[in-house]
Amino acid sequence: MEATLLRVSNLITEFDTDEGRVRAVDDVSFTIDAGETLGIVGESGCGKSVTALSIMRLLPQPMGHIMGGEVVLNGEDLTRANAARMEQIRGGNIGMVFQEPMTALNPVHTIGRQLTEVLYLHKKTTKQAALREAMEMLDRVGIPSPDLRMWEYPHQLSGGMRQRVVIAMALACRPSLLIADEPTTALDVTIQAQILELIKELQFQMGMAVILITHDLGVIAETSNSVVVMYAGRVAEQGTVYDIFERPRHPYTQGLLASIPRLETEPKSKLPIIPGMVPGLMDLPPGCRFENRCPYRIDACSKRPPRLEKMKGLHGVSCIRWREILIGNA
Amino acid sequence: MGQTEGNASPLLEVRDLRMHFPVKEGIFLRTGKYNKAVDGVSLHIAPGETLGLVGESGCGKSTLGRCVTRLYNPTGGQILFDGHDITHLKGRELKPLRQDIQMIFQDPMESLNSRHTVGDILSEPFIIHKIGNRKARQKRVLELLEIVGLPARSATRYPFEFSGGQRQRIGIARAIALNPKLIICDEPVSALDVSIQSQIMNLLIDLQKEFNLSYLFIAHDLAVVKHVSDRIAIMYLGKLVEEGPGQTIYEKARHPYTQSLISAIPIPDPRHHLQRQVLVGDVPSPINPPSGCAFHPRCPKVMDECRSNTPRLLPLKEADAEPGQQVSCFLYK
Numbered sequence: 216m217e218a219t220l221l222r223v224s225n226l227i228t229e230f231d232t233d234e235g236r237v238r239a240v241d242d243v244s245f246t247i248d249a250g251e252t253l254g255i256v257g258e259s260g261c262g263k264s265v266t267a268l269s270i271m272r273l274l275p276q277p278m279g280h281i282m283g284g285e286v287v288l289n290g291e292d293l294t295r296a297n298a299a300r301m302e303q304i305r306g307g308n309i310g311m312v313f314q315e316p317m318t319a320l321n322p323v324h325t326i327g328r329q330l331t332e333v334l335y336l337h338k339k340t341t342k343q344a345a346l347r348e349a350m351e352m353l354d355r356v357g358i359p360s361p362d363l364r365m366w367e368y369p370h371q372l373s374g375g376m377r378q379r380v381v382i383a384m385a386l387a388c389r390p391s392l393l394i395a396d397e398p399t400t401a402l403d404v405t406i407q408a409q410i411l412e413l414i415k416e417l418q419f420q421m422g423m424a425v426i427l428i429t430h431d432l433g434v435i436a437e438t439s440n441s442v443v444v445m446y447a448g449r450v451a452e453q454g455t456v457y458d459i460f461e462r463p464r465h466p467y468t469q470g471l472l473a474s475i476p477r478l479e480t481e482p483k484s485k486l487p488i489i490p491g492m493v494p495g496l497m498d499l500p501p502g503c504r505f506e507n508r509c510p511y512r513i514d515a516c517s518k519r520p521p522r523l524e525k526m527k528g529l530h531g532v533s534c535i536r537w538r539e540i541l542i543g544n545a
Numbered sequence: 546m547g548q549t550e551g552n553a554s555p556l557l558e559v560r561d562l563r564m565h566f567p568v569k570e571g572i573f574l575r576t577g578k579y580n581k582a583v584d585g586v587s588l589h590i591a592p593g594e595t596l597g598l599v600g601e602s603g604c605g606k607s608t609l610g611r612c613v614t615r616l617y618n619p620t621g622g623q624i625l626f627d628g629h630d631i632t633h634l635k636g637r638e639l640k641p642l643r644q645d646i647q648m649i650f651q652d653p654m655e656s657l658n659s660r661h662t663v664g665d666i667l668s669e670p671f672i673i674h675k676i677g678n679r680k681a682r683q684k685r686v687l688e689l690l691e692i693v694g695l696p697a698r699s700a701t702r703y704p705f706e707f708s709g710g711q712r713q714r715i716g717i718a719r720a721i722a723l724n725p726k727l728i729i730c731d732e733p734v735s736a737l738d739v740s741i742q743s744q745i746m747n748l749l750i751d752l753q754k755e756f757n758l759s760y761l762f763i764a765h766d767l768a769v770v771k772h773v774s775d776r777i778a779i780m781y782l783g784k785l786v787e788e789g790p791g792q793t794i795y796e797k798a799r800h801p802y803t804q805s806l807i808s809a810i811p812i813p814d815p816r817h818h819l820q821r822q823v824l825v826g827d828v829p830s831p832i833n834p835p836s837g838c839a840f841h842p843r844c845p846k847v848m849d850e851c852r853s854n855t856p857r858l859l860p861l862k863e864a865d866a867e868p869g870q871q872v873s874c875f876l877y878k
Contacts (some may be wrong), residue, residue: 258738259709342768374602402599403765408809412823422690430739433811456815472745475813482791483595483750483773486743492708493738532553 220249220424221270221392221533226284228269229261231277237496238433241448242284244523249391249443252418252425254439254456256432260493263428267394268428271309272301288392296472307337310385310423314397316377320369326353326380327365333387352383356413358368382413389421396428411438432475436460441529444468447493447504450523452531464532464541466509503534554628556590556759557613557727560585562622564605564612568832580674580832582608585622587858590727593753595760597774598793599767601828605783607765610729614646615639615762627726640792644674647703651732653712657704664700665716670722689718693748701851710741712750721752727759736771747758754799767810771795776869777798779803782839783831785858789870799872800846840874 228240240262241355247253268274270286272293286293288308295445305311313319321329330349334340340348342350344363347483356379370379377382380397385393395414399407415438418425427438435456442459444452444467451463463469470489480486491508500506502517509516521533534540564583567576590596600606604678612619612840615631624632631642641809650656657666668682675686693714702772704712713733720728730749734742750773752758756834770777771791780787782869785802798804805822826843829835840849858873860866 258740273878375827391553397567403828404767404809405805406827407811408821408823409825411811412821431811432739436815436817437811444666460813460815471739472813474740476743476746476768477813478771478795478810480766480772482771482775485747485750486772488747489740492710492741492742 218249219246220251220289221265221426222246222285222287223270225268226269226286226289228265228274229280229282230275231280232497234497238282238499239496241446243443243445243450244284244447245390245441245443245450245453247424247426249424250418250422251441252427254435254442255426255428255433255445256430256442257445258430258493260303260447262448263445264396266445267396267426267428270462271305271311271394272296273305289438290456303337306385306390307388307460308390308392310388310390310393312378312381312385312393312395316374316401317369318380319381320377325366325368326372330365330384330387332382333384338386339432341529348387352387353380355379355417356383356386357409358383371437371457374402375409378402378406378410378462379413382410382417386417386421386423390423392424392426393418394426394428397430398427399434400429400431407434412447414438421501432460432472445472447499448496449504449520450530450531450533451505452530452534453523454526455528458528462530464526464530464537465505465534466511467505470510471506511540554591555625556592556627557588558584558595558623558625559588559591559609559613559760560623562612562619562624562816564608566588568788577712578630578647578832581783581834582620582831584831585613586780586783587622588778588785588788590626590759590761591655592726592759593757593801594776595753595762595774597770597771597777598761598763598780599777600780601765603782603828603831605831606780607731608677609780610648610731610761610763613727614690614729615642622690625814640674644723646727647723647725648729648731649716649720649733651736653716653736654704655666656716657719659704660729662701662703663695663707666704666715666783666838667700667718668723674723676723685722689722692752693718708741709737710744711739712717713737713745717745717752721756724756725758727761730762730764732764733762735764735766749773766793767807779806782829782834784839785871785873787870787872787874788841788858792853793867793870797867797870799870799877800840800874801846801876802840805845814867838873846876848875 224244226243229236229238243266257263257312269281334345334348349359358364360381399410402457419466439456439510441455443450446467451467473487489508505519506512523531523533523537525531562583563680565579565581568578568580583720599608611617664686667686671677671682686700690699694715734745761772774791777791777794778785781802787803800806805824808822824843837853838851841847856873856875858871861870
């Protein structure tokens with residue numbers, strides 16, 4: 216069996232805001248094996264990006280705090296690691312790719328300088344070796360004539376090319392885990408297809424694990440082995456990609472899957488919707504956070520938050536009524 | 546003209562529309578080159594019909610929408626609305642047009658004035674067009690809020706107090722305030738969350754049925770466009786490459802660009818493993834477009850002819866071709 220590479224258990228992250236403390240991530244747990252792709256899916260404000268930032272200890276300071284839980288990478292708890300150790304880990308063991316490649320690159324430095332910087336910092340190689348390796352990386356991510364591109368600035372590249380550079384930087388030190396937060400959201404569909412293909416290919420060659428954060432269920436279905444569905448800071452449902460897409464048990468997952476237009480949907484027909492909207496983090500209900508939108512709500516839902524119940528294998532659901540819903544008694 | 550279903554005459558007809566923006570260069574800012582954002586586009590929309598316009602960023606789809614609303618003054622070609630030539634209307638002549646053609650934008654936060662209450666925002670169209678007195682306007686504002694599914698108390702609130710989906714409802718209420726005939730929807734759901742997207746799409750479809758609205762629905766998400774559209778036009782670098790009934794475009798796309806665009810859509814089904822046609826390279830610059838067919842440097846089926854000659858958008862001539870499908874490609878002559 217594959218070994219567990221990263222284990223996040225009972226992660227709790229809070230932010231200080233003008234109106235007080237809010238809990239952006241509440242009791243989130245999942246594991247990811249070496250070489251595997253885990254998709255985290257959810258709508259804006261569900262805590263998926265904050266989860267990623269907590270893993271890398273990149274929460275905005277001084278507002279963000281990890282209040283509880285563990286993030287264990289290869290047996291080492293990252294929530295307890297000191298700043299120097301985290302600097303080794305970020306870029307060394309964990310690579311990161313964000314949504315907007317322009318903000319991840321320094322506009323006043325050449326591509327080559329930014330790429331070699333990663334190698335200097337983490338590998339302490341000579342200048343010549345770093346240059347050679349940087350060029351090799353650019354070639355691997357599919358950038359034509361890397362020897363020329365090395366000396367260009369980020370603004371001279373297109374959006375898709377910039378994202379390739381960011382991926383090259385993230386992978387320069389052969390991390391065992393790549394965290395990609397909406398890596399293709401800002402890109403056009405044909406470029407998105409190129410980038411997803413590239414990540415898949417590099418993952419296969421280098422054997423790294425990938426955490427892919429996105430709101431796009433299509434991207435999840437195509438890339439992930441296992442999936443975590445988040446809603447208002449909590450895990451609504453998790454399981455293998457087949458559990459989530461073929462046997463969704465949480466009313467939110469079911470609603471989400473039903474509401475997306477598919478190519479075979481009758482044009483101009485009424486799409487099933489999830490009524491209402493996500494509660495604000497400032498006024499979360501004490502019970503289930505989905506209750507105000509849920510077609511199966513009963514009074515017991517408002518009493519206390521549902522536990523994540525394990526069903527079969529990895530498949531878990533945070534809904535007290537999943538059995539009744541399953542047999543159609545709800 | 547002839548291709549609309551039935552025999553309805555089109556509400557909007559665009560003929561060979563061109564919008565070239567001058568590119569200023571050098572220290573004297575002389576105009577050396579032109580950005581041919583829209584370069585010879587013809588299309589038509591019937592009353593109550595939705596034409597979906599799809600393309601990647603920079604293909605000119607938003608520019609085309611803005612030409613139709615006459616926010617831009619087109620460089621060439623003709624725009625006929627309800628039988629009248631509106632291509633070069635100026636100043637006051639445009640005012641009646643503003644009632645008939647409205648727009649919904651992608652980001653409702655940027656398109657709503659943050660210092661005005663929702664009531665003010667929704668009464669403004671009536672004030673500008675001098676329709677009704679204060680009382681009548683207030684009544685109409687409440688009606689509009691109800692139509693788009695917002696509570697009456699929203700009228701006294703400010704845009705920032707609403708979520709993205711609710712703000713888009715306000716934007717839609719403003720667009721339908723003056724009973725327009727045509728609404729240009731420029732990426733109306735792309736900034737919204739998945740569960741909110743379907744709410745807004747349902748609203749747009751309901752409004753269309755109720756008020757016999759025509760939509761030019763501009764978006765990059767093909768699954769969304771297919772859901773709301775009767776016909777779909779695909780745009781690449783300022784030109785239409787294919788056009789036809791929505792279902793036909795999906796099932797029998799002929800242009801290699803349309804085919805790869807469709808195959809690039811991620812399908813929300815983990816067992817779906819398609820033979821994906823991943824396009825190489827990026828969209829070229831419209832300032833310096835490739836010779837011949839603008840798609841030829843990325844086209845998997847490129848032929849010699851494509852490099853030198855420019856194809857035209859023509860009806861498919863094959864025996865089994867669906868009516869109304871047009872394609873701009875030398876593979877289908």
